[in-house]
Amino acid sequence: MYHMVVYDEYNRRNAMRIERRRLRDAQDPFEMPDEQFRAVYRFTRECAFKLIEEMSPHMAKGQRKTFVPIPLKICTALHFFATGSFQRDVGQDFTAALSRTMVSRSVKEVSTVLQNKLMPKWIQFPTEEEYEAIKLRFFEETGFPGVIGAVDCTHIRIKRPDAEIESAYLNRKSYHSKNVQLICDYQLKILGGFAWFGGASHDAYIWEASRINALLEQRYESNGRNHDSWLLGDSGYPLRPWIMTPYRSATSRDEINYNKIHSKARNCIERLNGNIKSVFRCLQRTLFSSPQDAGTIINAVCVLHNFRKGHGISDDSIFDIPINIDEDIRDPEEPNVFLREAVNIRNRIKRSIS
Structure with missing residues (x-):
């Protein structure tokens, strides 16, 4: 009985991961209307494109199919900075179907790049x-x-x-x-x-x-x-x-x-x-x-403030x-x-x- 419960829980979690990945692959934050995009990320789409372009050379580039695209990682971090939502909420709303662990990793990677690579230029x-x-x-x-x-x-x-x-x-x-x-x-x-x-x-x-x-x-x-x-x-x-x-x-x-x-x-x-x-x-x-x-x-938020200005x-x-x-x-x-x-x-x- 115990092994059946564990097996069912494994299947449930695996199905959740597959569904989240399917939703993530189908998502494009840049399809939002301009006003909604700015409310969610505090950036215009044009400015967000420029930020992604400037950060991308410094971001990790993965090879696996499960690798989260760089634009989605950056948008996920921007959503966290902008709304103050807890990381679980960020990863489960309509903007980013990511696990809590991946949201945390995205925020940390984006923050580190902003501080170490962009801060000397923008502040x-x-x-x-x-x-x-x-x-x-x-x-x-x-x-x-x-x-x-x-x-x-x-x-x-x-x-x-x-x-x-x-x-x-x-x-x-x-x-x-x-x-x-x-x-x-x-x-x-x-x-x-x-x-x-x-x-x-x-x-x-x-x-x-x-x-x-x-x-x-x-x-x-x-x-x-x-x-x-x-x-x-x-x-x-x-x-x-x-x-x-x-x-x-x-x-x-x-x-x-x-x-x-x-x-x-x-x-x-x-x-x-x-x-x-x-x-x-x-x-x-x-x-x-x-x-x-x-x-x-x-420090990352301070860089984003100056980037916006x-x-x-x-x-x-x-x-x-x-x-x-x-x-x-x-x-x-x-x-x-x-x-x-x-x-x-x-x-x-x-x-x-x-």
Whole structure:
């Protein structure tokens, strides 16, 4: 009797695999109407074709009949990024008849290719020659001079990690997360992303460890400390000549006005955090991956955000969902070799915009 039950279960599962393969082979995601395609994948069909063309040389090429075609793997991953559906749901809806294991493999492969192969092309911090155009846009829109971008961190939920590393990912709101640092320009183009620290890490700690902080310090030193370009950060960041923060206890009219214009100029990073989580809703739900794989998924989504913007896909207001902005307040500034110079720069900006 036991062997008959096992045999029947084997036959049932085998029939399910055959049916899923038949449905998969008959599927063509690109037959959807334009509006439906964009709602499911957050890409136009033309832009999706370009993404597939750019990724295909880096994707695994199989020989077996059961091999999942590269376009279907990429579309499956896009659907997961876009909807935030659990992987079992992604593989059982009308867009992709794939097993849960294959959905997981597709998401991991696509994320890895986006991070390792496309990220260096699509996420680049501007050179000094590119500063002027960015500064002009910020100044025209907000009146704040010298701004080359805004920086902030946002928390992305992940599943509970292994016990030996759990404390590194438990944030101050008592859930497990990655604390992701993003930098953007006024048009919400991502200029830098850092998704490797756990939720227990402070924004300032992540900034101090970032490659862009080291790059800006190096540029400041190489220019003989004659500097007129900076990022904008909130009170969770250290005041430096290359990153301007608000006055902690603004009392004078000039300081209050400075903080008001600073907040207006820095609002772009808050809009970015809200927009990217609204368009790619996997970032709103818990990522049921290891911390390392979750970081890869987050980096992949950042690449897709810039890819969309680079191909003229406007922000999707129909997907906008309010995102709570939570400022990570930092302890009072410790004496630093650059602090006095940064204070002088901030005071000079305060006077110029008063």
